[in-house]
Amino acid sequence: MAAGIVVLGTGGTIAGTSDVAGANVGYTAAQLGVQQLLAAVPQLAQAARGPLRAEQVAQIDSKDMGHAVWARLVQRCLVHLADEAVAGLAITHGTDTLEETAWLLHNLLPAHKPVVLTSAMRPATALAPDGPQNLLDAVTLAAQPAARGVLAVGAGVIHGAREVSKVHPLRLDAFASGDGGPLGWVEGGRVRWAHGCAPQALPPAHAGLAGRLGEGGQWHMQWPRVAIVMSHAGADGSVVDALVGAGFAGLVVAATGNGTLHEALYPALLRAEQAGVAIRLASRCPQGRMLAQADERWADPLGLPPVKARISLMLELMARA
Template identity: 35%
Template sequence: MKKLLALLPMLSFSALLTAVQPALAQAPAANPALPNIKILATGGTIAGAGVSSTQYAGYQAAVTPVDKLLAAVPELSKVANVTGEQIAQVASHNMTGDILLKLAQRVNVLLASKDVDGVVITHGTNTLEESAYFLNLVVKSSKPVVMVGAMRPGTSMSADGPMNIFRSVITAGSKDAHGRGVMVVMNDQIIGARDLHKTDTMTVDTFKAPVFGYLGFVVDGKTHFYKPAARKHTTATEFDVTGLTSLPKVDIVLGYEDDSRTAIDALVAAGAKGIVHAGAGTASVSAAVQPGILDAVARKVAVVRSPRASLGIITRNMEFDDDKFGTISGDTLNPPKARILLMLALTKTSDPKEIQRMFDMY
C-alpha cells in the first residue's frame, strides 16, 4: 500500500482504480460470526486532544472524528463488525434537547434494523448521566444500548477512552445485555442509566452506582451481569420521541441558606413549563421560596422536589406538604435526572398526579 501511495501522482484515474481494486478486494469482510455494532459519536473528552501527553487542564474536547476514534482501537475487529457515525461534536455541557432528540431517533431507527445488533454512543462525561437516562426512557428496543466516555483526552499517555470503547462494544454485542435498558460502561464496570452518578471531577473511576450498585462488569472480553434494572425502561415506558421536534423547557433551582423566590419567578416569567427544586436535606423548601412555588403551580408550572445532595429518596409529603402545594416528589432521582423525566412527562400531561405516577414508576 505504501508503494501504491507513492505512485499516486503518476497514475491516471483508470490506472489508479485498477491498482486499488486488488487492495480493496483484500479488505476484510464482515464476519458473520460477530455481532454488528454501530457507534454513534457525539464528542466529549473521549474525542478530545491536548498539546501534550501529560496535559489535562486546558485540553480541547470534541475534536477527534469517529473514524479516528475507531482506528485507535484496532482490536474491535476481533469482537464485532463495527461502523461509525458522527451525530454531533460537542462537549457534553453543550448538549441540547435538539441533539438528544436527534440521537434518540437515530438509535431507534438503527435498532429497528435486523442488521444492527447493538449501539454504542460516545459522549462527554459532564452530562453523560442525563443523556443516558433520557435514552433509557425513550429507546424502543430491547437490543443493547451502551454509552461510553473518557476522563482523559485521547492524547494522554494513559488515555482511558480506547479501553472503554473496546469494553463497550463487547457489552453491546453480548446476548446477556439484552433487555437491561441503557447502560454505561467505563472503568470495567457496567452501570444502569438510572443508577449512574458522576462523583468526581477528574478521576477515571468517577462513575458509580452508590445507591443501587452495578449491573455487572466486563472482564477479559466477557460480560458478567448480576442484576437487572429495577425500574421500567425502554420498551416498557410510555414515552415516544418519534416525530417530536422539541422538548418542554424545564429548569433547576438550587435551595440554600437565605434563598429567595427570585430565581423561580424569573424562570416562570421566561416560559419554563417545569422546575426542579434541588432542595437542601430532604428537598426542603424555605419559607421564603414557598410562595414562589405556590404561584408557579397556580400558573400550571410543574414543580418537582429533588435533593441537592443527589443521593437518597424523597417520598411524597416528606417534610413538605406536596398535597397542599401541588408539588411532585422526585423519588431517588437527582436533580438533573428529575429534569429529564419531567421534560418527558410534560410531553404527555401537565397533571401533577399523573406526573407523580411517572416519578414513582420510572
C-alpha cells in the same frame, strides 16, 4: 452473517486532544472523529462479534449538550435498533452530561437491544488515555447477548441509566451508582453481572414520544423549558418569579434533605404553580431516596437527582402536548 455493532459518536473528552504532549487536562474536547477512535483500537473488530460500523451524530463538548443533538441521537438510535443486522449500539459521549443523555434514551428507546454509553476522563493524546479501553468495553457489552436497555460503562464498571451519576471531576472512575451499586463489570473482555445475570430492561416510559420524531431528527413539538432551582441557606423567591416571568413551563427544586424547602422559597413556588408551572421536588443529597410525606404537595420524582428529574418532567410535559 452475525448481527454487528454500530458506534455513534457525539464528541467529548474521549475524542479530545491537547497541544501539550501527554497532558491529562487543558485539552480541547471533540477533536477526533469516531472513525479515528475506532481505528486506534484494533481489538474492537473481535469484540463486536460481527460487523462494526460507525456514524458521527455530533461533535461537541458534552457540557454544551442540547435538545437538537438529543433529538438527532434518539432518531439515529431508533433507526439502528430497528435494523435486524444490528445487535447493539455503543455511544461515545462526554462525561459531563452522560447521565442526562442516558436517562433521556432510557425513557424513549425500545429496550430489546443494548445501548451502551461510554466516555473518557483523559483526552486521546494523554500519556495513558482511558478512552480506548472504555470504548472496547462498551463494544464488548453492546455485543453481549444478554445485555438489554440503556447502560453506561467506564473504568470497567457497568451502570444503569437510572443510577449512573458523575461523582468526581478528575478520577478515571468518575461514575457511581449510589446505593444501588453497579450492574456489573467488564473484565478481560468478559462481562460479569453483579447478581449473576443481566438485569431486566424495563419498557421506556415515553415510547410514544419517539414516534413524533421526523426524519431529520426534529420533534413535531417544542421542548418545554424546565429549570432547576436550588433550596439553600438565604434562598429567596426572586429566581422562581423570574423564571415564571420568562415563560418556563416547569421547575425542579433541588430541595434540602427529605424534600424540605426554605421558607422564602415555598410561597414563590406556590405562585408559580398558580401560574400553571409544573413543580417537582428532588433532593440535593447525592445518595438515598426521599421518603414520601402524607402532606406532600409536589410529586417526588421517584428518587431521581435534579438533572434527571428535569428530563422526566420535560418528557411528561411533552407527552401532554
